[in-house]
Amino acid sequence: MARERRFWGWGFEGEGLDRVAQEGLAALVAPLVGGGPLTVIDPPTVDELDLPAPRLSPPPTLAAWCRADDRTRAGHTYGKSFRDVVRALDRRWDRPPDVVAFPPDEDGVAAVLDWASSAGAVVIPYGGGSSVVGGVEAPPDDDRPVVSCDLGRLDGVLEVDRTSRAARIQGGVLGPALEDQLRPHGLTLRHYPQSFEVSSLGGWLATRSGGHFATLHTHIDEFVESIRAVTPAGRWESRRLPGSGAGPSPDRLLLGSEGIFGVITEAWMRLGDRPAFRASGVARFATFEEGARAARALGQSGLWPSNCRLLDATEALVSGSGDGHAHLLLVGFESADHPVDAALARAGELVGDHGGTLEVRPARADVEGADDAAGRWRSAFLRAPYLRDALVGLGLVNETFETAVTWDRFEPFVASVRAATEEALRAAGAWPGVISCRLTHVYPDGAAPYFTVIAPGRPGDRLRQWAEVKEAAMDAIAVGGGTVTHHHAVGRDHRPGYDRQRPGLFAEQLRASKRVVDPEGLLNPGVLIDP
Numbered sequence: 001m002a003r004e005r006r007f008w009g010w011g012f013e014g015e016g017l018d019r020v021a022q023e024g025l026a027a028l029v030a031p032l033v034g035g036g037p038l039t040v041i042d043p044p045t046v047d048e049l050d051l052p053a054p055r056l057s058p059p060p061t062l063a064a065w066c067r068a069d070d071r072t073r074a075g076h077t078y079g080k081s082f083r084d085v086v087r088a089l090d091r092r093w094d095r096p097p098d099v100v101a102f103p104p105d106e107d108g109v110a111a112v113l114d115w116a117s118s119a120g121a122v123v124i125p126y127g128g129g130s131s132v133v134g135g136v137e138a139p140p141d142d143d144r145p146v147v148s149c150d151l152g153r154l155d156g157v158l159e160v161d162r163t164s165r166a167a168r169i170q171g172g173v174l175g176p177a178l179e180d181q182l183r184p185h186g187l188t189l190r191h192y193p194q195s196f197e198v199s200s201l202g203g204w205l206a207t208r209s210g211g212h213f214a215t216l217h218t219h220i221d222e223f224v225e226s227i228r229a230v231t232p233a234g235r236w237e238s239r240r241l242p243g244s245g246a247g248p249s250p251d252r253l254l255l256g257s258e259g260i261f262g263v264i265t266e267a268w269m270r271l272g273d274r275p276a277f278r279a280s281g282v283a284r285f286a287t288f289e290e291g292a293r294a295a296r297a298l299g300q301s302g303l304w305p306s307n308c309r310l311l312d313a314t315e316a317l318v319s320g321s322g323d324g325h326a327h328l329l330l331v332g333f334e335s336a337d338h339p340v341d342a343a344l345a346r347a348g349e350l351v352g353d354h355g356g357t358l359e360v361r362p363a364r365a366d367v368e369g370a371d372d373a374a375g376r377w378r379s380a381f382l383r384a385p386y387l388r389d390a391l392v393g394l395g396l397v398n399e400t401f402e403t404a405v406t407w408d409r410f411e412p413f414v415a416s417v418r419a420a421t422e423e424a425l426r427a428a429g430a431w432p433g434v435i436s437c438r439l440t441h442v443y444p445d446g447a448a449p450y451f452t453v454i455a456p457g458r459p460g461d462r463l464r465q466w467a468e469v470k471e472a473a474m475d476a477i478a479v480g481g482g483t484v485t486h487h488h489a490v491g492r493d494h495r496p497g498y499d500r501q502r503p504g505l506f507a508e509q510l511r512a513s514k515r516v517v518d519p520e521g522l523l524n525p526g527v528l529i530d531p
């Protein structure tokens with residue numbers, strides 16, 4: 001039976017934690033957030049939905065693949081952030097799309113844009129809907145009707161070039177379906193964001209997502225040969241090239257464009273052979289700082305480990321990988337071509353220089369669910385989105401902040417973001433709580449710290465608490481010299497920080513580009529830039 005997407009939160013109906021498991025989770029978490037009883041909030045049901053009537057209907061030529069039932073519209077109202085799940089649990093569907101279009105092909109996408117233009121509607125490109133920054137919701141202060149353009153039917157690998165090891169792939173394909181189609185060719189894109197199961201190639205490109213590789217090829221950008229998109233002003237396709245110095249790159253303009261310039265329908269992506277050799281290990285450190293210095297040494301070594309993730313002791317404890325005292329550095333290498341044990345051995349020496357001992361894991365044990373710290377962390381990583389929704393369903397505040405900063409600022413930066421977050425949680429009446437940190441990606445010149453907050457929420461007031469804490473954390477990140485986001489995109493939620501971070505003239509340049517490809521401002525108004 002086909003799995004049905006949950007309309008109010010992460011994943012699929014019937015998957016994740018059931019009520020008994022959620023009550024068990026409540027008992028585990030309560031001591032960490034003040035000990036008060038945590039009760040389960042019933043998730044919304046389809047019967048409860050009572051959305052305002054759609055303000056427009058599709059023309060007969062499009063009607064066969066457009067839907068306007070409450071379930072479909074509610075499922076496309078929000079992304080999957082903490083704020084989105086809280087609003088859904090509160091039964092708030094503030095600005096649902098009037099119609100959800102499921103174009104069957106690229107011409108269908110163009111037809112949606114033409115129809116929206118003639119109907120004076122806004123179009124929101126929708127891939128997997130896993131945005132955590134308000135990227136797929138209707139603009140709050142725009143009265144135009146809204147069409148959500150769900151790319152889910154553009155889900156094929158259209159062509160494989162084995163010689164160049166690349167493939168032409170449609171933009172709406174979700175992670176698992178993409179890998180399923182590449183597997184028979186012995187190839188892989190090997191891009192695994194945590195949202196892999198329900199996020200799409202087009203969404204990854206539009207948000208510059210960060211994936212599996214902790215060093216070197218960290219963002220999807222590195223795998224792009226060319227991109228094809230439909231804009232309201234016409235179609236756009238770059239030439240397939242392994243590299244080019246011909247002026248500013250058209251692909252770079254679409255990468256991170258978050259749907260404001262056009263709908264990405266296809267891309268030629270660089271692939272790899274499936275890895276056959278792996279080696280990995282785990283090192284324990286007495287302090288997070290020592291672990292970070294070891295990660296820096298690995299990042300600057302030229303070894304390019306595929307995994308180089310540092311978990312602080314709290315993160316290790318919460319994910320079930322550690323005892324709550326040691327900070328863990330997970331190190332892994334992989335190759336389709338050659339053994340990687342020598343690289344791991346050298347990594348062990350570098351780790352040793354910084355006070356850690358790398359425990360090498362048995363060969364081939366780094367498969368999902370392996371019964372050691374790294375295996376437990378990996379399976380917790382994959383389950384985390386369901387767990388997050390379960391925590392939100394217990395009335396807690398559960399948010400993540402991620403950023404990147406250069407090594408010269410790293411230690412005071414992490415300390416100041418932690419301190420600002422804790423102070424804001426206390427001020428918002430959301431303390432005691434848990435603040436943990438991990439490094440998701442490591443560069444020669446810096447790293448990407450990722451903070452997770454679990455804190456008690458006040459019923460009916462959680463969104464205000466969240467907004468205050470988020471603002472304080474983002475402010476500390478900006479003051480400390482970090483980026484407003486390393487891989488969660490800008491959307492609407494990160495606009496204030498993005499506006500502060502980018503040069504003013506660049507904003508003008510983006511607006512000018514948008515006027516060329518989208519003169520009527522149909523696409524995602526208010527995301528990234530103001531009209």
Ligand SMILES: Cc1cc2nc3c(=O)[nH]c(=O)nc-3n(C[C@H](O)[C@H](O)[C@H](O)COP(=O)(O)OP(=O)(O)OC[C@H]3O[C@@H](n4cnc5c(N)ncnc54)[C@H](O)[C@@H]3O)c2cc1C
Nearest residue numbers: 127128129130131135193194195200202203209210259264
């Ligand atoms: C639990 C969880 C874990 C996550 N982990 C990661 C992670 O590890 N790494 C990471 O990078 N991100 C992560 N994210 C954030 C999110 O998954 C990424 O931003 C992802 O790239 C979005 O892909 P999507 O297909 O779901 O896009 P959507 O959410 O559908 O859309 C995101 C933005 O891109 C636009 N868009 C979507 N498709 C297209 C298209 N074809 N053409 C033009 N514009 C388009 C949308 O309009 C929107 O502005 C996570 C999110 C969740 C909920």
